[in-house]
Amino acid sequence: MNTPLIGLDWGSTRLRAYRFDEVGGVADTRALPWGSRQLPQGGFEEAFARAVEGWPHAPVLACGMVGSRGGWREVPYLDTPCRLEALGRSLTAIDAPDGRTVHIVPGLRDPAGPDVMRGEETQVAGVLARMPGLAGNARLLMPGTHSKWVRVRDDAVTGFTTLMTGELFALLRGHSVLGAGLPEGGADDEAFARGVAAAQASGAAGGLSRLFSTRALMLEGALAPASVADFLSGLLIGDELRMALAAGWATPDAPVLVVGEDALCARYRQAAPAFGLSLQSTPGATAASGLWRVAAAAGLLHGLSHA
Amino acid sequence: MNTPLIGLDWGSTRLRAYRFDEVGGVADTRALPWGSRQLPQGGFEEAFARAVEGWPHAPVLACGMVGSRGGWREVPYLDTPCRLEALGRSLTAIDAPDGRTVHIVPGLRDPAGPDVMRGEETQVAGVLARMPGLAGNARLLMPGTHSKWVRVRDDAVTGFTTLMTGELFALLRGHSVLGAGLPEGGADDEAFARGVAAAQASGAAGGLSRLFSTRALMLEGALAPASVADFLSGLLIGDELRMALAAGWATPDAPVLVVGEDALCARYRQAAPAFGLSLQSTPGATAASGLWRVAAAAGLLHGLSHA
Incomplete structure (x- = not known):
């Protein structure tokens, strides 16, 4: 079988390698625990060699934190507004020890923030490749450690912002007076919903103004210790939605596409109605x-036709 | 010299012991690194014995986290609105091994949050003892790990809220992608002012919506790594002021008394004008x-007259 392309989605904590078939389908996938912040002995070269071991010498394209400061090679950002077609014209090539050439996709920078992304620009390109009808005008949310809210118009990213919801949750859950040392719970949807409601009720002050109520509720027995994490998750995700609305990244009348891990996207969809938001799933x-x-x-797909 | 009272201000990370003279002045002070979360071998009893070693057997009054769950003894909260005179009528007595009796001041609970405090209620009583003209109507800010915004009317605490600014700062500075591993800086007032301005410019979305700009500014060389902590401090303190205004704990036309450590209070006063707030120092x-x-x-001051 012919392999026209190997793709690497290389973030800060993990690496996913894709071997493509002639029509752009994924023939093989490898998931490795080596992100730019946690690499094997031998660093990026060794991680790369293991990721593509035994695969044909096809062109390699990589996106994500692999191109950041502290990555394999720091590659420049393209400023928004940026047409998605421009990503392919601004690749940076690295010669791997095995003779392969690895092309790295540039990140994007929104000078208005300023704000930056690496990897999500490629996901946006992927969403619009699958849903081309949206390329004229779309709003996307990519929840995670650093949630991204993205505006697309005329097949260009016109702006974006980062909200640090996932990282704040991890800090508060693991290291704060609110969450440290508490038992693991199951997924408590009711506690999550209470957190969302607290964020919604916070009004203009915002969900962070209600953060300490988590502790007060737990002390008086109104919130079980094992449910604190879900309450916090609801409060922070709710506050993310509030901030996105207040800053104009979402409006109640325009649907937002949610791109990411299923369980996390489901939580955002659960929280959305409290804020009058409509979040839609994506492939x-x-x-x-x-x-x-x-x-x-x-032009890396030598001689192949493509959409 | 007569010692009518020994006072203990006993928080989660430190213990301050005061030996009073007959007129309520502090004749002697001891500062010990033993809070309710970090105690010597022997726990509260041993810490207490060392704190009062050699002092006369006077009545002992303690406030703060010593009365919390996980403290020496969990003592109840009084609900707001709560007259400050009521604190003295709700003490809990503990018998120390040396035969002394330690009386613990109750904390306060605001059922509207819910929210809780331990120790700050005693500071409020102290501020109003020194500035009795304010007891009719005052707003206080006690900045710190868990900043408290307090409303006083007719010598009663009518409500309060906790904003976790100090703890969020410590988490972001020490453990987040924004601050971990960065060099220590000096006090960079200009970076602090930039953080305050970013919080102010965030409008209704709030300062947390601008958090990731810290990283983007640093990556593009617009913020020196050694100045990140001050920028973050300005952003978070600015956002605390924004939240306090949005939630009605402060208004631009009513001065707020700031009670706490001098350097921290100075930073809050530096940030206040951007939000149209007037913060006043207290003794x-x-x-x-x-x-x-x-x-x-x-009635612990046997036979002494008092103001």
């Missing part, structure tokens, strides 16, 4: 679709 | 004054 494996699309725009 | 040693006042209300 998975958007990074792979995006890598294929960027490779096509870059 | 120091408010916990000692409060302990004396509560002891007087409790």
